[in-house]
Amino acid sequence: MAVEEEGLRVFQSVKIKIGEAKNIPPYPGPNKMRDCYCTVNLDQEEVFRTKTIEKSLCPFYGEDFYCEIPRSFRHLSFYIFDRDVFRRDSSIGKVAVKKEDLQKYHGKDNWFPLQPVCADSEVQGKVHLELRLSEVITDSGVVCHKLATRVLECQDLPIVNGQCDPYAAVSLLGPSRSEAKKTKVKRKTNNPQFDEVFFFEVTKPLSYTKRHFDVEEDDVDKLALKVDLWNASNLKFGDEFLGEVRVQLKVLGQSGVHDAWYFLQPRDNGHKSVKADELGSLRLNIVYTEDHVFLTEHYNPLRDLLLQSAHVEPVSASAAHILGEACREKQEAAVPLVRLFLHYGKIVPFLSAIAHAEINRTQDPNTIFRGNSLTSKCIDETMKLAGMHYLRVTLKPIIDEICADHKPCEIDPVKLKESENLDTNRENLRQYVDRIFSAITSSGVSCPTVMCDIFFSLRESAASRFQVDPDVRYTAVSSFIFLRFFAPAILSPSLFHLRPHHPDPCTSRTLTLISKTIQTLGSLAKSKSANFKESYMAAFYDYFNEQKYADAVKNFLDLISSSARWDQKSIETPIMLKEGFMIKRAQGRNRFGLKNFKKRWFRLTNHEFTYHKTKGNAKGEGALCSIPIENILAVERLEEESFKMKNMFQVIQPERALYIQANNCVEARDWIDILTKVSQCNRKRLSTFHPSAFLNGHWLCCKLSADAAPGCTPCTGGLPANIQLDVDGDRETERIYSLYSTYMSKLVKMQEACGSKSVYDGPEQEEYSTFVIDDPQETYKTLRLVISAVQTLEQQHTQYKRDKFRKTKYGSQEHPIGDQSFQCYIRQQSESSTYSI
Numbered sequence: 067m068a069v070e071e072e073g074l075r076v077f078q079s080v081k082i083k084i085g086e087a088k089n090i091p092p093y094p095g096p097n098k099m100r101d102c103y104c105t106v107n108l109d110q111e112e113v114f115r116t117k118t119i120e121k122s123l124c125p126f127y128g129e130d131f132y133c134e135i136p137r138s139f140r141h142l143s144f145y146i147f148d149r150d151v152f153r154r155d156s157s158i159g160k161v162a163v164k165k166e167d168l169q170k171y172h173g174k175d176n177w178f179p180l181q182p183v184c185a186d187s188e189v190q191g192k193v194h195l196e197l198r199l200s201e202v203i204t205d206s207g208v209v210c211h212k213l214a215t216r217v218l219e220c221q222d223l224p225i226v227n228g229q230c231d232p233y234a235a236v237s238l239l240g241p242s243r244s245e246a247k248k249t250k251v252k253r254k255t256n257n258p259q260f261d262e263v264f265f266f267e268v269t270k271p272l273s274y275t276k277r278h279f280d281v282e283e284d285d286v287d288k289l290a291l292k293v294d295l296w297n298a299s300n301l302k303f304g305d306e307f308l309g310e311v312r313v314q315l316k317v318l319g320q321s322g323v324h325d326a327w328y329f330l331q332p333r334d335n336g337h338k339s340v341k342a343d344e345l346g347s348l349r350l351n352i353v354y355t356e357d358h359v360f361l362t363e364h365y366n367p368l369r370d371l372l373l374q375s376a377h378v379e380p381v382s383a384s385a386a387h388i389l390g391e392a393c394r395e396k397q398e399a400a401v402p403l404v405r406l407f408l409h410y411g412k413i414v415p416f417l418s419a420i421a422h423a424e425i426n427r428t429q430d431p432n433t434i435f436r437g438n439s440l441t442s443k444c445i446d447e448t449m450k451l452a453g454m455h456y457l458r459v460t461l462k463p464i465i466d467e468i469c470a471d472h473k474p475c476e477i478d479p480v481k482l483k484e485s486e487n488l489d490t491n492r493e494n495l496r497q498y499v500d501r502i503f504s505a506i507t508s509s510g511v512s513c514p515t516v517m518c519d520i521f522f523s524l525r526e527s528a529a530s531r532f533q534v535d536p537d538v539r540y541t542a543v544s545s546f547i548f549l550r551f552f553a554p555a556i557l558s559p560s561l562f563h564l565r566p567h568h569p570d571p572c573t574s575r576t577l578t579l580i581s582k583t584i585q586t587l588g589s590l591a592k593s594k595s596a597n598f599k600e601s602y603m604a605a606f607y608d609y610f611n612e613q614k615y616a617d618a619v620k621n622f623l624d625l626i627s628s629s630a631r632w633d634q635k636s637i638e639t640p641i642m643l644k645e646g647f648m649i650k651r652a653q654g655r656n657r658f659g660l661k662n663f664k665k666r667w668f669r670l671t672n673h674e675f676t677y678h679k680t681k682g683n684a685k686g687e688g689a690l691c692s693i694p695i696e697n698i699l700a701v702e703r704l705e706e707e708s709f710k711m712k713n714m715f716q717v718i719q720p721e722r723a724l725y726i727q728a729n730n731c732v733e734a735r736d737w738i739d740i741l742t743k744v745s746q747c748n749r750k751r752l753s754t755f756h757p758s759a760f761l762n763g764h765w766l767c768c769k770l771s772a773d774a775a776p777g778c779t780p781c782t783g784g785l786p787a788n789i790q791l792d793v794d795g796d797r798e799t800e801r802i803y804s805l806y807s808t809y810m811s812k813l814v815k816m817q818e819a820c821g822s823k824s825v826y827d828g829p830e831q832e833e834y835s836t837f838v839i840d841d842p843q844e845t846y847k848t849l850r851l852v853i854s855a856v857q858t859l860e861q862q863h864t865q866y867k868r869d870k871f872r873k874t875k876y877g878s879q880e881h882p883i884g885d886q887s888f889q890c891y892i893r894q895q896s897e898s899s900t901y902s903i
Contacts, residue, residue, distance in 0.1 A: 074866065077357040077797055078135035080142065080168075082106060084116055085175065085349035086126040087146055090158060099123065100148045102158070104348070106131055107143040109190035110224035113732040117567040118149055123346075128568045130561060133732045137222075140165055140190065140329065144348060146180060157183040159345035168354040176352075180345035187332040189309035191223040191256070192882045193234070193293060197313065199268065199322035213238065213266045213315070215291060217249055221879075223256040223295065223330075225712075226306045230256040231298040238266040239312075240289045251298045254710045268315075289315045295330060307333065311884075326877030329884035357800050364862060365799040368855040371848070372406060372802065376415035381423050383844035385852050386416065389802060390440035391816065391837050392809040400443035402801040408451060409793040413516060417444055418523035425524075425542075431532040435524075435545045442550070445520060449551045450562070452514045457555055457562060458643070459672075460509045464502055465559050466642075468576060469569055473498075475576040478602050495576070496609050499583045503610075506552055506584070507618040510625030521547070521627035540590055540623045547626065548588025557581040583607065587615055644740050645669040646733070650677060651709070651725040663709075663727070666690065670740065675717065693719060698745035700752040700781050701738050708759035708766055717741060718755060725759065755781050806856045813853055820846035 084104055092098035099121040106114040113133060119125035144161040159180025163171065196216040201209055217234045224230070233251040245266060252258035268289065295308040309330025317324045368385075375384035386403050393399040407413040424441045428434050435442050474486045475495040482488060521543045528542035556577055559565040569577065582603060587610060598604045649663050666677040669689075675698065676689035697719050704714040704725055713734040717724040728734035745751070754777030758766035768778035806813065820842040839845050877883045 073361060075359045075797075077355075077359065077794075079133065079355050079357075080135060081132045081353040081355075082114075082130070083175075083351035084127045084129045084131065084144070085351065086124065086128070087180075087346055087348045088124045090123040090125070090146065090346040091344075092123060093148070093150075100125075100158075101150075102146055102148055105145045105147065107141075107145060108135065108137070108139040108731075109141055109143070109222075110188055111190075111730050113730050134735065136731050136735055142168060142352070142354070144178075144350065145183065146346070146348065159183060161348055161350070163352070165354075168352060171350075171352050173353050174351065175349060177347045177349050179347045182345065186307055188224070189307075189330045189332050191220055191295070191309060192327050192329050192879075193220045193295065193311055194218040194327050194879070195291075195293065195311070195313065195325075197291065197315075197318060197324040199315075199318050211268045213268045213291070214263055215266065215293075216263045217260045217293065219257070219259045219261070220295060221257050223258070223297075223308055225256055226297045226299075226308075229254065229297075232256070232258045232308060233296055233298055234260060234262075235294040235296060236264050237292045237294070238268075238289060239292055256712065257706070291315065293328075327879050327882035328877075329882045331884060357797055357804075358863070358866075359794070359797050359800045360859075360862065360866075362796050364859065365796055365803075368803060368806075368852070368859065369406070369795070369799045371851055371855060372403070372799070373410055373412055376412060376419045378844070378848070380840040380844070381419040382838050382840045383848050384419075385848055387420060387440065387838075388813070388816065388845070388848060388852060389805060392812040393805055394809075396438055396440050396443040397447075398805060399440065399802075400447045402798040402805070404444050404447040404451065405793045406795060406798040406802065408448065408516075409795045409798065413448060414519045414523065417441070417448065417520050418527070420444065421520075421524055422527045425527045425531045428531070431528070431535045431538045431541070434528060434532075434538065434542055442546075445546055446550050448520065449517060449546065452516045453551065454563065456509070456512055456514055456517075457551070458564060459512060460505050461502065461552070461555060461559075462564050462642070464498070464505060465556070465564050465577075468498060468580075469559075469565060469573050472570075472572060473576075474572075475579060477579065477606055478600065481575075492606060492609075495579055495583075495606070498576070499580055499610070502556065502580060502584060503587060503615070503618070507622040510622050513626040517547075518626050518628065521623075525627040537590055539627075540620055543623050543627050544588045544590060544619070547623070549585055552588070553581045553585040556584060579603075579606075583610070588619055590616060590619060643670045643672065643744065644737065646729075647681070648677075648729065648733075648737075649727040668726070668737075670744070672744065675741065691724075693717065693724070695745055696748055698741065698748060699750055700755050701741040701745065702755050702757065702782060703734070703738065705758045705767070708761065716755075716759075718752060720750075723759075752777060752781055755779060803856055803859050806852060807860060810853070810856070813849055817846060817849050817853075820849065 084106075087102065087104070090100055090102060093100050100123060101118050101120045102122065102125045103118040104116045104127055105112045114131045116127045116129045119127065141162045141164055143163070146158045146160070147155045148158050149155050160183050161178040161180060163178075194217075196218060198214045198216075199211060200214065202212045203209055215236055217236060220232060220234075223232055231251050231253050232255070234249045235246050236248070237246040247264045249260045249262045252260065291313045293311045293313075295310070297306040297308055299305050310333060311328040311330060313324070313328070371385040372389075375381065375386035378384035381387055386399075386407075389403065390396055390399040403416075404413065407416045420441045424439055425434065473494045474483070474491050475498065476482055476486065477488065477492050477495060479488060482491070524542045524546070525539045529539040532538045555562040555564060558568070559577070560568045568574070582598070583606070586598070586607065598607065646668060647665055648668050650666050650668075651663050666679065667681045668675070668677045670676075672695070674695060675693045677691050678689050698717060699720065700718040702716055702718070704716045706712055706714070708714070709725070711727050713728045713731055715726055715728070715734055715738050717726065726737070728737055756765050756767050756775075756777050757779050760766075760773050764771045765773075765775065765778070768775070770778075816837055816839070819837050819839060823839055823842040874881060
């Protein structure tokens with residue numbers, strides 16, 4: 067979700083690898099071990115949770131998390147929790163990284179010491195205050211000065227124990243005074259509108275004799291206004307602290323008026339001093355990206371250059387290939403390039419061109435596509451995007467069963483447990499391999515068309531280049547579909563979204579053995595036993611050393627590399643796409659039924675969207691409610707004003723809308739996205755909807771009284787039907803611009819290399835030898851156009867930042883006082899020429 071600014075969209079995303087924790091303090095009891103999990107939080111809002119690692123003081127998580135950040139935030143925080151025998155969770159420590167500091171840790175493994183978690187330091191949100199110092203004439207005719215403090219509103223307060231009933235306490239602090247006044251409590255909202263005014267006498271009536279407005283500077287310096295935000299709690303422990311603001315009255319200046327937004331701050335005693343590593347430490351790899359995207363016309367020159375790449379002769383002189391040469395890692399270039407070419411329907415000719423060039427440079431057919439080239443990285447990325455649904459349908463049911471059954475499959479005699487039988491384990495493993503192999507080789511008709519077209523091009527180029535090798539037409543395709551697609555997905559199902567978490571060690575070992583066997587089966591190597599370093603794997607492979615397996619692989623590869631286009635077949639077996647607890651509003655099937663809110667277990671398959679009373683009921687008893695996918699007419703957000711609840715969305719059906727509250731903003735976006743995409747092809751999808759609920763006989767948004775009235779707002783759907791192809795072309799072009807800008811020195815070096823190759827036929831200089839330059843003149847021409855387009859965009863970014871700097875007011879709603887990232891921006895605004903981190 068982008069934040070809209072004038073002529074600009076701002077996207078935030080974060081990719082996190084949660085590695086491991088170490089030196090967690092032992093549990094204070096006879097059993098020193100702990101059961102720990104880690105959460106990822108945007109300020110105080112939890113958006114991700116790892117699995118619980120049991121009985122360890124150095125838990126290894128090994129989990130990845132990526133999300134688009136749909137709102138502003140101040141801290142990216144990580145909490146380590148311990149779950150005791152009563153399944154109660156207690157916090158051990160936290161890591162909180164300020165938004166402005168995320169760039170320091172970009173893309174690197176870092177150990178962060180855990181800090182104590184204190185309620186007084188857990189704050190988020192902002193408050194709008196207006197202060198006015200004025201003269202007041204008393205009944206006796208004496209002139210005195212009073213401070214009028216207006217508490218207007220707050221935004222983004224944290225939700226405490228599932229609710230937020232905030233109020234503000236306003237105090238005037240000085241050497242000899244401390245008065246406190248309170249606002250009314252605002253129920254069930256974390257964006258309260260207070261709009262209450264409190265008066266404080268600032269100076270004694272007899273201390274001023276001048277009739278005009280005047281305040282002695284020394285007296286004002288001694289006074290400060292303190293505003294505390296509290297959550298009114300019904301618990302016996304008292305109200306919860308939400309944050310505070312202290313305003314020195316000297317900000318009033320000569321005007322006597324101050325109107326500003328403030329970020330809430332922790333209490334002074336909210337930070338306890340701890341020794342380094344006293345609570346342990348956490349290893350994290352954080353990649354935070356902020357893309358500032360202009361209107362589409364700004365990117366036309368660079369985008370046109372990139373999209374022409376497939377038709378440039380030679381392709382090594384194209385803008386896309388040059389980007390791959392300039393980037394330190396080919397993966398950096400592959401991700402935005404693939405998304406851009408997919409978005410504009412040009413991925414097949416581009417990949418065909420760069421693959422054909424790489425095959426022609428390859429001397430040995432046995433090494434075809436074995437390196438981490440731009441071609442292999444781009445095809446990998448294309449399969450991940452276009453083939454994710456195909457992968458889920460093919461593998462997920464069996465992977466889920468393997469993770470649930472925990473059957474012993476260890477076949478290494480050295481690692482075998484005493485209670486296990488080697489022959490039984492081999493049979494368990496053989497059955498799993500057979501089922502997965504069968505699922506893969508019978509799935510050819512479901513392979514996405516774009517992947518089939520790419521594989522057809524690879525097969526034809528390889529067969530033409532190595533005509534004496536009859537198997538190269540197969541190995542060129544199997545090196546991707548088996549070695550880089552199915553085998554890695556089996557090995558690490560969580561990385562391919564087949565499982566929510568990394569599997570336990572025993573299951574992980576089973577998946578490793580299956581992945582190795584499937585990889586070898588798909589490689590069609592001449593000597594199978596030579597592919598295994600371990601003798602026990604070579605012995606196990608004898609089960610599959612039959613011609614029928616090789617024939618099945620070849621038939622599958624022939625099918626997916628055919629030039630004919632295959633339609634997706636309808637899948638009879640329901641495939642679970644997403645599930646989890648959420649809160650739903652009763653739909654009121656009975657006329658006098660109570661429309662209350664209840665927690666339910668939701669499941670989405672390719673057939674239906676259901677909810678159940680509990681998670682256990684989802685496996686046995688029938689659903690409380692079942693909505694066929696074809697009955698979903700739209701999925702849209704629900705405005706907070708409807709029920710005073712955040713993170714709500716609506717699933718619109720022919721008869722009624724189902725109102726649902728997700729657990730956090732990221733989860734709400736994920737549910738909306740996947741529900742929208744699986745129902746995208748429904749014939750009766752709506753074009754308009756009501757963004758608010760129908761309550762008390764009318765729609766809150768448009769006030770119409772008919773519950774069947776057409777929607778008043780255009781639907782935000784229109785995403786591609788393929789779940790994984792939701793691409794913003796301008797955003798990807800902006801990312802490519804950022805890469806060009808980052809590696810500008812390499813582009814200049816390539817220009818020098820082109821000049822050197824054009825005039826000098828001798829041995830190539832070492833500093834230029836890393837570049838692939840087949841045609842120096844064409845490459846130089848493209849480089850000149852790329853650099854010109856990048857410099858133009860750079861100037862536009864710089865001008866935008868200058869204009870924004872002139873217009874921005876510190877203390878505004880967008881940049882409250884206490885906004886460290888904005889202060890950092892002020893310091894750096896003249897130093898940086900690009901926004902993308």
